[in-house]
Amino acid sequence: MQCTINQQTKLIDFLQSKMDNKKKKNLKDKLFGKENKENVGFSMPHQYRELEDMLAQERSTKKRLEEELAKARAALKGNSMDSRDTPRASRTPLLPRTPMPPPSPRLPQTPQNKRPTPIGGEKTPTQHHSSSRQRMRHSIPHRWLTGLQMHGGRCAGCLGSIPFARSAAKCQECGKTAHIKCSQKLPPTCGLPVQFAQHLSKDRTPNSPEKGPSSSNNPHCVMEGWLKMPRSEKSCWDSCYISLEKDAVLVYDSEPSSTTQPRARVSLNRVGCSTTVMSTVPRSELPTTSSVDLPYILKVEIRAKTAGGSSDMLYLMTTNFEEKQNWVTALESVVAQLSKGEGSGGADEEYIQADCLLTLDQPSTLDVNTIVFLGQATAVIGAAEGLFSFIVDDAGNLKSRSRIEGLTNVHQILLVPSAGVALFIAGMDNLVYQIDVGSLTTSAEAMQLTKPSISPVRVEPLQGCHLLASGTTKAGQTFMCAAASDRICILVWKDLEERFSLCNQYSTQEPCSCLHFTQVSLIVGAEKFYEIDLKTFEIEGTYFYPVTLLIVSSLSQSTVNFCTEISPR
Known part of the structure; x- marks a missing residue:
């Protein structure tokens, strides 16, 4: 029994010593082992040693090149200082000219000093001139x-x-x-x-399919180049060589020579027809054409003025915007010359007549945005430069009277007769201001020597607006609606306070493009047409994509035409 106790005691002591010497492993021991453990047999890879040797060699080469560069810069700086101290020689030759040194012998052509020969042999002066023009670049991006x-x-x-x-x-x-x-x-x-x-675009792209002004010997050719025309089914476009002459468009399958006959000839001077150049083509006319190619297409429309005449349409696709602008400009100039010429189709009686209502007495530099009349003889124009007043004579001629200080960058002027105020969208932030109509009329009728000015009051909390409209209901209430990029605000006129007060606002997914007040509701055109009841302010919408509203009559029972876009956006 005593022997068994002694053996168990020894076992307990042994286990206790083991527990005292055992240390808990941490993350360091698990990753790198214990401190007394040696990494035996570790050696650097052979490839890594080679990379280290190459890096050291490159560092030494870099240091040597930097030293040589510093010496060269110092020598160049010293030579420039010496040349500044040397007086410039006189332009008048006082001494006889020294003869030219003989040309140095050419070195044999080796792969080190051999110059690449251009295609087509040595450069001619014409080629050198074109290459110098090609280097003319204008690269100032738009902001x-x-x-x-x-x-x-x-x-x-x-x-x-x-x-x-x-x-x-x-x-x-x-x-x-x-x-x-x-x-x-x-x-x-x-x-x-x-x-x-x-000019720069033509010199910059000498190999462009569009050649610009004609380089052929034909004196009647105005412009020529490679364009694309649709097939009969308008689903595919083929490349054709187009030649624009002074009265027709010639179509070739390849670049023509002096004996080549055109595949088709489209006359721009048909009797009894009007020729129009359209720079944009709607998607509905070319439904099978990709939307990516649609912006590069232009159309020449030859339409008969009578029902029995023949009409024709010519679609052309360019490769870029510069090419399209050149062709549109050339076609418009040709059509304009034909309309002025004698015996042309444009010399027939006009089938569109227009009457001139207003005319500026002299060319104006104003960027006009809106115009309102304060009586029969006074007009106020809102422009990007500010607010201006003009005198209107019996013939409809506008004569400048004065500039009205107080507002800048006027986008819209709206007269509200029922409230007796005028509303403005002005400023860089498109804020809304109001002023009494009487004060505005007094300032508009003043001459420039008096320096007229107005003191408008801002309509809170409107900002970022682009469209205003007003109307009066059957109950006699005067409302005003202001449209911003993502919302519309409806305000009502307070007679006692003499200002507009916000009563409701709505958010829109698209900017509002048109507003119209009726006697009971407000019609809004945003992502679709909405009708808002001005009594309960309930809103109802349709599924048309609006463009604008046209008021056909100003009578009590007027007709409103809804102009919508049916085709896909």
């Missing part, structure tokens, strides 16, 4: 700023229309306006005149 279009315009890229209250990109420097997608494809020609930009 585009995206925002709502406050008035309709034309895209500088695809030459399409930019509707009112639609997002567009405008250059802050040169003022060009373009669609947001088209602005990314325009060349960097900010601040460059259009004619000079076209």
